[in-house]
Amino acid sequence: MAEKKKIILTGDRPTGKLHIGHYAGSLKHRVELQNSGEYDKIFIMIADAQALTDNADNPAKIRQSIMEVALDYLSIGIDPSKSTIFVQSHVSELTELSFYYMNLVTVSRLQRNPTVKAEIQMRNFETSIPVGFYTYPISQAADITAFEATTVPVGEDQAPMLEQTREIVHKFNAVYGETLTEPNILLPDNRACLRLPGTDGKAKMSKSLGNCIYLSDTEEDVRKKVMSMFTDPDHIRVQDPGKLEGNTVFTYLDAFSKTEHFAQYLPEYANLDELKEHYKRGGLGDVKAKKFLNSVMQEELAPIRARRAEYEKKIDQVYEILKSGSETAKQTAAKTLDKVKHAMRIDYFHDPAFLAEQKQRFE
Ligand code: TRP
Numbered sequence: 001m002a003e004k005k006k007i008i009l010t011g012d013r014p015t016g017k018l019h020i021g022h023y024a025g026s027l028k029h030r031v032e033l034q035n036s037g038e039y040d041k042i043f044i045m046i047a048d049a050q051a052l053t054d055n056a057d058n059p060a061k062i063r064q065s066i067m068e069v070a071l072d073y074l075s076i077g078i079d080p081s082k083s084t085i086f087v088q089s090h091v092s093e094l095t096e097l098s099f100y101y102m103n104l105v106t107v108s109r110l111q112r113n114p115t116v117k118a119e120i121q122m123r124n125f126e127t128s129i130p131v132g133f134y135t136y137p138i139s140q141a142a143d144i145t146a147f148e149a150t151t152v153p154v155g156e157d158q159a160p161m162l163e164q165t166r167e168i169v170h171k172f173n174a175v176y177g178e179t180l181t182e183p184n185i186l187l188p189d190n191r192a193c194l195r196l197p198g199t200d201g202k203a204k205m206s207k208s209l210g211n212c213i214y215l216s217d218t219e220e221d222v223r224k225k226v227m228s229m230f231t232d233p234d235h236i237r238v239q240d241p242g243k244l245e246g247n248t249v250f251t252y253l254d255a256f257s258k259t260e261h262f263a264q265y266l267p268e269y270a271n272l273d274e275l276k277e278h279y280k281r282g283g284l285g286d287v288k289a290k291k292f293l294n295s296v297m298q299e300e301l302a303p304i305r306a307r308r309a310e311y312e313k314k315i316d317q318v319y320e321i322l323k324s325g326s327e328t329a330k331q332t333a334a335k336t337l338d339k340v341k342h343a344m345r346i347d348y349f350h351d352p353a354f355l356a357e358q359k360q361r362f363e
Pocket residue numbers: 009010011012013047050139140143144152154158
């Protein structure tokens with residue numbers, strides 16, 4: 001038998017521009033995976049239908065954000081000749097698959113999903129949870145399985161979705177016969193990247209908290225945000241010993257700095273460990289650490305900003321990338337939907353046995 005193809009499916013909800021939390025947690029990793037050449041196919045989905053599950057009253061926001069997210073993808077280096085970028089709502093097969101998968105999942109199982117639980121709390125839904133929102137883990141299983149994805153590079157918060165998907169795959173295959181592919185989550189290796197805090201030190205970077213650095217921020221925006229970042233509140237005078245735990249500047253340095261950056265921007269230190277030691281001992285001021293972080297961030301973000309500026313001048317081309325990507329995605333998902341219906345034996349009009357069977361019954 002031919003070796004199983006390695007296929008990536010991943011995506012983001014278009015509810016605004018993407019920020020460096022998304023970038024560290026998953027986007028940067030996707031570009032590396034794309035450029036590794038190890039994957040046979042890569043699908044990157046703008047999950048507008050999922051975004052609508054908790055934004056039903058604001059389709060305008062989703063509509064605008066589709067282009068923002070597409071520009072973010074292209075500017076970080078997602079290459080449309082290597083990866084298919086597409087829009088979820090254009091692939092109606094995904095909705096159809098979800099409907100069949102819903103029969104394989106219990107309400108109590110959905111209620112136990114920790115990500116959904118946390119999101120319900122964050123949005124103050126309490127008892128007014130939209131049914132669509134509640135079932136989005138099932139629709140996410142449809143997204144993943146429709147492309148026969150083996151690998152799903154996402155942030156750590158998506159782990160419960162992958163678990164749910166794997167359960168649906170097992171159940172489907174057990175009930176209807178071996179059909180669906182079991183996916184694996186792929187997390188970035190760098191621990192600091194897994195959960196990048198907001199610039200204010202709060203656990204999550206989020207638009208509503210106003211603690212984000214966006215991929216599309218100007219150089220000056222980034223500088224201001226870095227220079228006002230949360231550090232160790234007890235590190236008052238330069239000579240005081242400083243704490244690294246919960247110190248956002250050092251978490252960001254863990255996520256983004258490389259040893260080469262020291263030679264270039266801060267040659268008095270050989271590497272991050274030396275800088276950390278000095279901070280802990282006392283004698284290293286926050287401003288110096290922040291200036292270094294700013295240089296590191298600017299180096300990372302400058303090429304992204306430049307590519308974005310180029311694509312902003314070619315919105316027609318971005319539109320075509322999304323449109324043709326969505327068509328390719330639709331064709332792929334349709335093949336899986338056919339397999340699913342065949343396995344469930346509901347492919348009546350493609351199955352010549354159906355008519356013969358029925359005729360025989362009524363003879
Ligand atoms: N839930 C993801 C997010 O909030 C978006 C998403 C939808 C997704 N379907 C997916 C991610 C399938 C990976 C695979 O960003």
